[in-house]
Amino acid sequence: xxxxxxxxxxxxxxxxxxxxxxxxxxxxxxxxxxxxxxxxxxxxxxxxxxxxxxxxxxxxxxxxxxxxxxxxxxxxxxxxxxxxxxxxxxxxxxxxxxxxxxxxxxxxxxxxxxxxxxxxxxxxxxxxxxxxxxxxxxxxxxxxxxxxxxxxxxxxxxxxxxxxxxx
Amino acid sequence: xxxxxxxxxxxxxxxxxxxxxxxxxxxxxxxxxxxxxxxxxxxxxxxxxxxxxxxxxxxxxxxxxxxxxxxxxxxxxxxxxxxxxxxxxxxxxxxxxxxxxxxxxxxxxxxxxxxxxxxxxxxxxxxxxxxxxxxxxxxxxxxxxxxxxxxxxxxxxxxxxxxxxxxxxxxxxxxxxxxxxxxxxxxxxxxxxxxxxxxxxxxxxxxxxxxxxxxxxxxxxxxxxxxxxxxxxxxxxxxxxxxxxxxxxxxxxxxxxxxxxxxxxxxxxxxxxxxxxxxxxxxxxxxxxxxxxxxxxxxxxxxxxxxxxxxxxxx
Amino acid sequence: xxxxxxxxxxxxxxxxxxxxxxxxxxxxxxxxxxxxxxxxxxxxxxxxxxxxxxxxxxxxxxxxxxxxxxxxxxxxxxxxxxxxxxxxxxxxxxxxxxxxxxxxxxxxxxxxxxxxxxxxxxxxxxxxxxxxxxxxxxxxxxxxxxxxxxxxxxxxxxxxxxxxxxxxxxxxxxxxxxxxxxxxxxxxxxxxxxxxxxxxxxxxxxxxxxxxxxxxxxxxxxxxxxxxxxxxxxxxxxxxxxxxxxxxxxxxxxxxxxxxxxxxxxxxxxxxxxxxxxxxxxxxxxxxxxxxxxxxxxxxxxxxxxxxxxxxxxxxxxxxxxxxxxxxxxxxxxxxxxxxxxxxxxxxxxxxxxxxxxxxxxxxxxxxxxxxxxxxxxxxxxxxxxxxxxxxxxxxxxxxxxxxxxxxxxxxxxxxxxxxxxxxxxxxxxxxxxxxxxxxxxxxxxxxxxxxxxxxxxxxxxxxxxxxxxxxxxxxxxx
Numbered sequence: 025x026x027x028x029x030x031x032x033x034x035x036x037x038x039x040x041x042x043x044x045x046x047x048x049x050x051x052x053x054x055x056x057x058x059x060x061x062x063x064x065x066x067x068x069x070x071x072x073x074x075x076x077x078x079x080x081x082x083x084x085x086x087x088x089x090x091x092x093x094x095x096x097x098x099x100x101x102x103x104x105x106x107x108x109x110x111x112x113x114x115x116x117x118x119x120x121x122x123x124x125x126x127x128x129x130x131x132x133x134x135x136x137x138x139x140x141x142x143x144x145x146x147x148x149x150x151x152x153x154x155x156x157x158x159x160x161x162x163x164x165x166x167x168x169x170x171x172x173x174x175x176x177x178x179x180x181x182x183x184x185x186x187x188x189x190x191x
Numbered sequence: 192x193x194x195x196x197x198x199x200x201x202x203x204x205x206x207x208x209x210x211x212x213x214x215x216x217x218x219x220x221x222x223x224x225x226x227x228x229x230x231x232x233x234x235x236x237x238x239x240x241x242x243x244x245x246x247x248x249x250x251x252x253x254x255x256x257x258x259x260x261x262x263x264x265x266x267x268x269x270x271x272x273x274x275x276x277x278x279x280x281x282x283x284x285x286x287x288x289x290x291x292x293x294x295x296x297x298x299x300x301x302x303x304x305x306x307x308x309x310x311x312x313x314x315x316x317x318x319x320x321x322x323x324x325x326x327x328x329x330x331x332x333x334x335x336x337x338x339x340x341x342x343x344x345x346x347x348x349x350x351x352x353x354x355x356x357x358x359x360x361x362x363x364x365x366x367x368x369x370x371x372x373x374x375x376x377x378x379x380x381x382x383x384x385x386x387x388x389x390x391x392x393x394x395x396x397x398x399x400x401x402x403x404x405x406x407x408x409x410x411x412x413x414x415x416x417x418x419x420x421x422x423x424x425x426x427x428x429x430x431x432x433x434x435x436x437x438x439x440x441x442x443x444x445x446x447x448x449x450x451x452x453x454x455x456x457x458x459x460x461x462x463x464x465x466x467x468x469x470x471x472x473x474x475x476x477x478x479x480x481x482x483x484x485x486x487x488x489x490x491x492x493x494x495x496x497x498x499x500x501x502x503x504x505x506x
Numbered sequence: 507x508x509x510x511x512x513x514x515x516x517x518x519x520x521x522x523x524x525x526x527x528x529x530x531x532x533x534x535x536x537x538x539x540x541x542x543x544x545x546x547x548x549x550x551x552x553x554x555x556x557x558x559x560x561x562x563x564x565x566x567x568x569x570x571x572x573x574x575x576x577x578x579x580x581x582x583x584x585x586x587x588x589x590x591x592x593x594x595x596x597x598x599x600x601x602x603x604x605x606x607x608x609x610x611x612x613x614x615x616x617x618x619x620x621x622x623x624x625x626x627x628x629x630x631x632x633x634x635x636x637x638x639x640x641x642x643x644x645x646x647x648x649x650x651x652x653x654x655x656x657x658x659x660x661x662x663x664x665x666x667x668x669x670x671x672x673x674x675x676x677x678x679x680x681x682x683x684x685x686x687x688x689x690x691x692x693x694x695x696x697x698x699x700x701x702x703x704x705x706x707x708x709x710x711x712x713x714x715x716x717x718x719x720x721x722x723x724x725x726x727x728x729x730x731x732x733x734x735x736x737x738x739x740x741x742x743x744x745x746x747x748x749x750x751x752x753x754x755x756x757x758x759x760x761x762x763x764x765x766x767x768x769x770x771x772x773x774x775x776x777x778x779x780x781x782x783x784x785x786x787x788x789x790x791x792x793x794x795x796x797x798x799x800x801x802x803x804x805x806x807x808x809x810x811x812x813x814x815x816x817x818x819x820x821x822x823x824x825x826x827x828x829x830x831x832x833x834x835x836x837x838x839x840x841x842x843x844x845x846x847x848x849x850x851x852x853x854x855x856x857x858x859x860x861x862x863x864x865x866x867x868x869x870x871x872x873x874x875x876x877x878x879x880x881x882x883x884x885x886x887x888x889x890x891x892x893x894x895x896x897x898x899x900x901x902x903x904x905x906x907x908x909x910x911x912x913x914x915x916x917x918x919x920x921x922x923x924x925x926x927x928x929x930x931x932x933x934x935x936x937x938x939x940x941x942x943x944x945x946x947x948x949x950x951x952x953x954x955x956x957x958x959x960x961x962x963x964x965x966x967x968x969x970x971x972x973x974x975x976x977x978x979x980x981x982x983x984x985x
């Protein structure tokens with residue numbers, strides 16, 4: 025790369041229903057590194073964005089939970105493969121945004137990849153561990169099967185501090 | 192009615208007898224049925240077999256337009272295409288029929304006169320079938336008077352799903368009587384009957400009532416012809432002929448758009464009902480866009496190059 | 507069969523697989539010649555063409571391989587489970603990537619149709635590695651106590667009917683649990699195991715963790731008898747299984763044996779007839795009937811016998827027998843001349859004992875080993891064809907009157923591997939399944955396999971389970 029070439033910034037967007045929309049709010053907030061330097065703008069999601077995301081997740085629930093455990097495992101493992109392939113990018117972003125050293129950031133990313141692999145292996149085993157036939161006292165077949173909860177909301181922790189979360 | 196095969200005369204003697212008969216048919220295991228249809232779908236049809244299948248499929252098409260916006264011009268264009276599907280290649284077979292609403296039957300009949308391509312008309316308050324019997328019969332009479340060679344009727348799904356099988360049966364018998372020499376196709380709307388057990392029962396009900404063809408669907412609902420429901424109906428006509436000596440045709444309709452799909456259906460026919468059904472007197476496709484895809488594949492086979500939509504006619 | 511709709515030949519391309527003229531033994535991560543330099547030929551059963559010449563292992567080679575596996579064991583078993591998992595995931599993925607090549611190879615070496623290797627064998631092989639990969643770091647959750655330990659070196663001997671799938675059933679759980687292996691494929695189907703050795707190399711698997719010894723029964727016996735083998739896993743005939751049990755008695759070796767079968771496929775009068783017919787066909791003609799869990803005895807309720815048999819014969823007349831590489835072939839070649847003569851002899855016994863023989867109308871190719879799909883009716887429990895495992899495309903039809911009689915007849919066999927139940931009545935499925943003494947009972951389907959589902963036999967069909975969570979037990983020190 026020549027010294028005088030201007031780099032291309034990435035526009036970070038939401039990920040909702042398989043698309044990458046901008047926030048309905050039309051606003052962004054600044055994401056800074058551990059020294060307070062600007063890294064990027066992130067969409068400032070609104071209540072409506074949150075609603076749209078939940079609606080999209082609910083719509084996808086039947087298909088995803090109805091897919092075979094094997095198929096879900098394959099997809100989770102694919103995520104691990106893709107994450108490994110983009111390892112360098114994630115290490116850089118984690119180091120910048122979380123203020124970690126390169127080696128610590130690499131450890132975080134590697135642990136994340138391995139975590140995907142770990143759960144890829146759980147999809148077709150959870151039912152074998154947590155489910156089964158209950159030996160009821162009668163001529164009846166009684167089964168227990170773990171079922172998915174439904175739409176799950178995950179809130180990432182505020183630390184590391186660099187996530188500037190207004191309000 | 193003399194249409195009921197003697198072997199099953201008792202079955203249609205009363206509502207309860209018909210119910211007992213239909214519910215006494217062997218059940219259908221959906222997983223097994225769909226697996227068999229999928230397995231036949233993996234047959235690899237190449238070269239000479241593919242050429243044969245494409246021409247056969249073209250000759251089996253009921254080229255269809257069933258829109259509120261149909262006009263005489265549209266119907267005449269479709270008829271011209273049925274008679275001469277590929278303007279660049281006169282060796283292409285004609286389609287079996289052109290399928291229209293009853294008020295367009297006369298236009299179609301005039302356009303197809305002398306071509307050998309049949310006029311098929313939907314009737315009986317297609318596609319919902321929600322009208323008085325007198326209205327449905329008048330609909331059929333009109334279509335036949337206008338020159339329809341074939342009548343595509345819909346069954347009363349409401350009556351079927353509420354268990355009034357004899358009502359459905361009698362209505363088919365009455366429509367058949369109005370048809371005169373026209374051949375009767377009985378549409379079940381399999382997507383609304385929902386279960387394979389129901390589709391098997393409807394197939395037997397239709398055949399007992401004198402259907403010349405049993406047909407999957409109207410093309411107007413979410414689920415139309417599928418390999419599995421067509422396989423099931425092919426089993427029904429096969430078994431019916433074995434038990435009564437009467438051969439009945441099958442027409443999957445709606446959702447068959449590519450040559451690959453059509454060939455899969457022909458494999459189902461070949462390996463289920465058998466080669467006696469590999470003829471447009473006994474098997475039809477209710478389709479419109481399928482024809483162009485078959486023609487493009489046909490051009491590919493003769494020229495070795497993939498064709499494009501600009502080399503077939505729009506209709 | 508002349509038909510208006512004659513399917514043109516649709517052969518899968520042979521060029522997707524590159525078979526070397528000769529192969530060595532795979533020991534300690536390298537291909538090597540047999541110590542005494544012996545070789546044997548692997549033949550394509552559909553054409554009798556020689557595919558390759560492979561090394562024939564002897565006792566000295568067995569010793570080398572077991573020593574390599576022993577050396578590799580310490581490090582392999584000490585790896586974190588999550589690292590072993592990743593090796594197995596790699597293997598699963600490479601198998602998926604190379605599945606077309608492996609399917610063609612397996613069809614050439616075994617004689618089974620490409621439709622089956624492509625749609626059944628290979629997907630199941632990859633799925634099996636995928637499934638056990640997931641267990642490697644979850645053994646604490648498997649119900650065998652905290653930190654269950656591997657056994658050591660596993661000596662594994664597999665049959666020719668599903669060469670690569672049987673390899674997967676053996677190697678995947680062994681590696682997941684931390685064992686190292688020496689595997690001997692059958693002498694008539696050595697090639698896919700040798701290709702698997704190359705996959706181990708591509709996956710970067712540490713040397714010595716997997717060793718492949720091609721050879722005959724003498725190599726298998728030497729492997730089973732080697733004093734430094736901790737665990738024996740065998741799939742094959744009951745006679746050899748019994749010999750192995752005698753050989754290792756008192757040695758402290760752990761063993762799982764998956765042996766023969768004479769599965770009953772029970773069709774009740776309320777069965778979904780068309781699907782039952784498909785299930786009967788899958789039960790006995792899948793893989794030319796060379797399946798230990800085949801539904802080789804059809805038990806049909808007498809009241810629907812004619813209906814079912816007419817439908818069955820009509821269906822069998824549509825089976826397409828011929829070139830296994832043709833994508834439209836349903837029935838391929840018998841694996842070897844030896845197996846063909848065994849099937850032929852048993853079928854002749856059936857006729858001699860008075861059973862009525864019916865053969866599907868089809869032309870047999872002039873070269874290779876072929877046997878047309880065959881039915882025997884008027885068979886009773888006293889007939890040889892109702893008792894002995896034929897391991898070929900031969901179905902014996904018996905009748906019954908009541909569910910109790912069906913169960914009694916189904917269980918009246920020295921074997922107990924598989925059974926099938928066909929009825930639309932759910933309660934009957936559960937009641938009958940509970941009474942059948944068979945390791946696997948299918949309801950309204952047959953010959954369906956899945957890595958999550960354990961498989962194994964009662965009585966002379968063997969002991970131990972392969973597949974599923976239960977399949978881990980055979981490779982863990984849980985005493």
